[in-house]
Amino acid sequence: MSELHQSSEAHEQSHHVIAVKTYVMIYWVLMALLLATVLASDMPLGGAHLLVAMTIALIKAILIVLFFMHVYYSAPLTWVTAVGSFLWVGLLLGFLLSDYFTRGWLHILGK
Amino acid sequence: MHTPSTTTSPESGRQLLLHHFDDLEQQHLSSNLGMWFFLVSEVMFFSGLIAAYTVYRAWSPEAFHLASRHMDKWLGFFNTWVLLTSSLTMALAVRCSQVGDRRGIVRNLFLTLVFGTAFLGVKATEYRTEINHNLFPGKHFIVPGSPEDPHAHAAEGSHEGGEGHEGAAAHASDYERLREASTVDGKLDEEKFSRNKGHFQLMFVLYFFMTGVHAFHMIAGLALVALFIVLTQIKWFSGYGQTQIEVLGLYWHFVDVVWVFLYPLLYLIE
Structure with a gap:
């Protein structure tokens, strides 16, 4: 008990602790986007393949940077x-x- | 079970404040920003490679498309999945350090280590297959189906006896298709043909170099993760190592982001 109390005191000034649920949710969104990028590569998109693939990659990167890397709270x-x-x-x-x-x-x- | 103390021993869950910082907040931000500056330089490093890739792919799209078909996109899919999962466990390790759960840190770092190693294992089998097919750039590189390809005739034979339901184009070797792509108005443009063959090999240069440098970053990351497991276990960090583990996490996620771009660029060219 006292350990928990003390550690939260030690962090009050610097960290925003993100809920586990948020991390897991971001993870599932990333999984969905990964599946989307593989499936899109088989679809007849003509010249739009690269655009679609890069847009999905960019969204994935932004999610990782904002939440896994905490930039959103930084x-x-x-x-x-x-x-x-x-x-x-x-x-x-x-x-x-x-x-x-x-x-x-x-x-x-x-x- | 331990008794909390008011000193700055690791047991207390408090971080040491180095004398040149005003407070823990400033100390934490400085470390964080230092890692970010390093990552920006890494971004520039990888962008140079991606820029080279972009220029040559735009120049010889057919050569890049054909070369990309030699990469197994489902192995790549599996590896991306593994790497994203390792990013989740790394993020959870950072969270554990923030809430002071030492066993959680060790458990999640260990999972990260396992996933990261699995990624490298799969990558190694991919490399082996490609090298066995003479697709490693250099003296032994052979464009599949070219006159110097020892398997060319055997492959042709099996195609003739095969199903043949997709027409001749689907069975054409890379060599034939590069030749086709270099034909202008029914006449073979020799210069274009040799350029296409060169850029076919260049795609493998870029592939091995980009994934190789990425794998090197993974190896460095895995060594650090293993080190951090030990250091957390022996309570080497002051507090719960929240600053150190977060900085390691930033590096790990960056390596993940690089792969997120490499995967569609190298494996998924249609």
Whole structure:
């Protein structure tokens, strides 16, 4: 008893303890999304396969980051860092692809 | 059963406050943020690989599609499931450290260790199959169905005698299909053909490199999880190691997130 009391005292200032039920619920959502991504790969989606697969992966990643990694309950600085990493990936891929896919547009020597 | 004390011994469930921090809150946030900075650098590391993948896949989509068919998507499915489950047990271990349940920490970390090891075991069997089929990039790499493929003729024979209900295209070897994809107006474009063959192999370079680096992260994570089980067991951490275990959890979940992207990119190209 006293141990429980003391430990909750020790944590009152820093942690938001997420209920086990929440973790398990997130886990089942992740499972459903995993199943969805496998089944979607067999469906006749034409050119939308990559888009669907990446959207599902992104949702899974966001759920893991927000709840398993506690970012949802974290300090603003953690938010900035987590969102920042997605932003940098976006910049990297965005500019890289806009370079590669526009090279054929203009016939400039030595491009 | 132990008597609570007012000192900062591990038994008391309180964390030690290092002298350069104002309070436990600040100490905890600093560790947390430090791990996040490391993870951001890791994100940039993996994005470089994904960027390379994106460029070459856009260049030779058919080659990437054909190469991807050699990966077993149900083994990948199983591995993703195992890894997500290990993330759940890791999250529960972190929760146990927050509510001061030492046995719970050890139990959940142990489950994480078991699931993580299972993932690597499955990955190893996948690698073995691919290497046995000459799909490991390098000197011994053979495009299935190409003239230097020793199995090409045997495979052809079995196809002729087989069901044949899906038409010739379904049975065409990778070599033939790459050739087909490189044919413009009924004429074979040699340059495109050799590029397609090259990019077919390049997909395996990216596959082995990305999953290999991911597996390396898993091995490092598993070593840390095993270490943390021992350290929790011998009450090495002050308090219940809530800061340390949460930081380890962040790393573990990150490795999981990487796999969440690798799985559809490598196994599920249609």
